[in-house]
Amino acid sequence: MRIAFGAPFVARALAPLLLLVPLLAHAAEPAPNEVQIRIDERQYRAAGIEITRVEAEAGTTQTILPGTVSVPPQQLRVVAAPAAGLVEAVLVAPNEPVKAGQPIARLRSTDLLEAQRTYLQALSAERLAAEKLRRDEQMHRERIIAERRLLTTRADYDYARTTLQEREQMLALLGMAEVDIRAVRDQRRMVPALTVSAPADGVVLEVRTTAGERIAPAAPLFSIAQLDPLWITLQLPLAQANAIVPGTRVAVPGTPAQGEVVRLGRSVDPNTQSLAAVVEVSDGAEALRPGQVVSASVALRPNGTPQWRLPSGSVVRHAGQSWVFVRSSQGFRARPVVVIAETASTVSIRASLTAEDQVATRGILSLLAELTEVYGG
Structure with a gap:
């Protein structure tokens, strides 16, 4: 017996299926960050591709x-020799804590003596220029000399004062403390030895010199670090x-x-x-x-993305990202993932997967080749 169905009946029977067509079409489309690799059952079997189901993890912390x-570089100080000379004494040892300004070495230097000599010469010249300026100012007020001579004398004094400041700064660069420079100025007596001081609080990491060694200017002597x-x-x-x-x-x-x-x-x-x-x-x-x-x-901070465990060969690197190949109805989808931890046999990842998803574990070189062709790289 044959039963005939009218057109209205067929339309009513197919209506639910027709409604599913757009949903299935949408589900078949890869996400924006995925790459669809079309391959049928026969092809992926021939390529030796093996798949396994993903295993959920509670979350590696x-x-x-x-x-x-x-x-840190900003906490490391290298103390260099301020002048050429002979190391007279080393006052600290490796791993010894030091304070800023603490003496750490003594250095005898002919460069230091020369710098003090030129400083004292500049000091005498500055005092002479100051006295001459005072006398010419008095004579100019009494209208004995012309203003032009006063201006020349004032320029000579400015030059002498600048030269003295330069020589004083040279002594400071050589490592002389302000109190020692003041003693040279007041007593007009030169000192042959220079005390090298720690530039900051810290610990002596390395001593690069020994007593009795002759060193060149700027030779490294100590490494001090916080x-x-x-x-x-x-x-x-x-x-x-x-x-x-x-x-x-x-x-x-x-x-x-x-x-x-x-x-x-x-x-x-x-x-x-x-x-x-x-x-x-x-x-x-x-x-x-x-x-x-x-x-x-x-x-590792949780970010709401599920975490999964896979065999170590399941993840590949391409275009600066890690990828897995998820089985789909049309073949595979290359999906970017974040690797959390790796061992010799397993890898933990964070990815938007489900417990039903299956990923390729072996024979994935052919899939990687397809990903390279489609995605570029």
Whole structure:
């Protein structure tokens, strides 16, 4: 027996299906940040592509990264020899704390004697010019000399005074304290030795000279640093670059040292394919030593994006991003993800996936080639 259906009945029966057509078409379209790779079942089987279902994670709160402790550049002072001479005595030792102005070395220098000699000459010339100016001003008031002579005398005095200031500044640049310069001026007696002083509070990291050594001008003598705060330069894998931002908290396990990321490098080390992330340790810096290699625990802030665990070969790098290939009805969708942590066998990512999604784990070179062709790079 055959049952015939009229046109109105067919229209009513197909109406719900017709309403689903736009929704299915919309669902088939990739998101703006995804790339659709069209490949059928036979092709992806032939390419040796294997897929697996994603595994949800509760959320990794930290990752461990290697780093090296260093002194911030603005806290490091290199004390150089102010003049050529003979090191008479070294007054501090490595790792010794010093205060600003504390004597750290004595230096005998012929350059210092020459600078004092020219200073005393300039001092005599300035006093002579001052006396001549005083006398000519008196004679000009009494109308004995012309104004032109007074102007010449005044110019000579200005030159003598400027020369004296220059010579005095030279003594200061050579490291003489103001009280010592005043003693040379008042007593007119030269001193053969120069005291080198610490420029700031800190710790002597390095002593680069010894007593009895002859040194050249500007030769480095000491390295002095303030050791609070300190920096830790982390080696951040390129795949994890998007997971860490300035302000991310960092701790050194087993020590009270804590701080936060203050700067992310823009260049990549060609040998390790890693970025430099600079951490400023503001708490517990006394537990660290410059040059020390540490393993730092980096706290990752949750951002509302689900976190998943995949086999380590599931994630590829392309065009400055990390990608996974999600199975779809038309093949695969290349979806950008943020890598949180990696081990030899697994990788943790943050991505907008669902528990039903399946990603490619093997044979993904063919998919990467398609991504390169479509996305560019």
